[in-house]
Amino acid sequence: MVFLASLRAYRRFFVVAWHFLPLLLSYARDRNRFFIFGRSRQVDSKTRIERADTLLESLLTLGPTFIKLGQLLSTRPDILPPEYVEELSKLQDEVPPAEWERARKVLESEIGPVEEKFAEFDTEAISGASLGQVYAAQINGEKVAVKVRRPGIEDLVEADLRVIRWSLPILMRFIGQGRAFSLENLADEFARTIREEMDYGREASMLREIRSNFEDEDGIAIPRVIDSHSGSRVLTMKYIGGTKINRVDELDDKNIDRHELAVTLQRAYLQMIIEDGVFHADPHPGNLAVKDDGTIVFYDFGMSGRADEFIQRKIVDFYIAVANQDIDGILDALIEMGTLSPEADRATMGKVMELAIEDARGEDIETYRVQQIVEQVEDTIYEFPLRLPSNLALVLRVATVVEGVCVTLDPEFDFISVATEYLTEEGYREESIKQYVSETGDQLQASAQSIIRTPPKLERTLDRIDRDDFYARVSIEDDNDVFDLLAKRLIYGILLAFGGLTTAVLYAAEAVPAAGISGAISLFVVGLLYRSFRKRKGIRTTPQFTRQNLRDRRGGK
Structure with missing residues (x-):
């Protein structure tokens, strides 16, 4: 059995190499004028988009594991250039479902015979994904959705994870040292994430926890887990129908207020990330629907995450700083979260942030959107190769995808005003003001004490100089050799x-x-x-942003 698994992994390794090696060679050629050696060079955005499109096609061809890998890479601007991140964000986790007879074996081995467990069962899958597929059924007159793990997916995933581990030493030779560290961590993160997503027992647990956090919210609906018909490979939930959230014409026909929908969705994710610390992490339109009464329905909790208290506090600090146009506060929050290197030039980064805000805000300070700011930060992250905490990368992805859905619902949607209102209602801004007043008081007290202590110290220093008893020690830091x-x-x-x-x-x-x-x-x-x-030392970059190319990029989109 072990021999067959290894044999399958070796075969997959050559298939993967066949797809990726030409792309890696092109990437290496793009980074150096003379392929492996020589000075580095910059390639234009069009070339990067072509490379990204090739990568996208390869991932789709290689199947479920690599589709998931591409989705994860789309959350990591510290590893890939922005053009790649944007192209990979188009990956939809939709593949043709497996044959019913093969899926039936998985279902029955997990919970028992279909005829005994379900009053009705539609053998035509209503949706297919890379790791599982969903069927409609009935239990005691109640309509349910049955999610079944794709047959044979475990062996394929394990073989592909081996291939990824074997490929890492080769990939390290084609990328910079800073990104090599991030890529190695990404491989470990991906192995953990995809195994978690295949575990429907974990998904059921996350679903229950998030559902309990919204029990008192009238505008949010989350399916209930049917425990008697669920297991590690099968998840049965109450079926809640609705209109896909991006079908704005149908929503208008039902007289649903799209602006209120956007506000409800945004506030739900703010609560999940900032208050609850556990969140639905795959908010693309396929996983969001709207009932006829305007209630938002959440589907598919396989990709979900947690935000620890530190990250929650820093996200609040970031939102407040953005609302207050506090550039130093924004940079401090990003540095403390680990998104921005402490070694980065604050003056340069400040100008980048100011330009992003100025370009987006127009005449009204409240009209800019956080997505544009995050996009500019992501671009800069790639130019300064950094390491993103995995959950923070997921939070960044959620923020941008949710904001995109909200703008689809309401083109004039103001993300910052909604976030500011939420933070004010929950008392975060008041706490921030109190903290600022407290810190200011402490600084004034320290300054007063310093004023009292300084004259005696100054007098003693002058006396030593007068007696020729004054020595100065000087050390020179030479980090760049x-x-x-x-x-x-x-x-x-x-x-x-x-x-x-x-x-x-x-x-x-x-x-x-x-x-x-x-x-x-x-x-x-x-x-x-x-x-x-x-020889060149340090990180050499070319200016990523000017007012003109920001407008060009927006126009291109």
């Missing part, structure tokens, strides 16, 4: 001068072989010296 580089160049220069003189003397003395050896050594030193001047 500038002094080391200068020392090497100086040594190379001395060796080159000495070698040139020695070669000339030996040649004049007609010791040609010795002169040749000395000349060869001198040429080698010339190469080392040239290389030291060609």
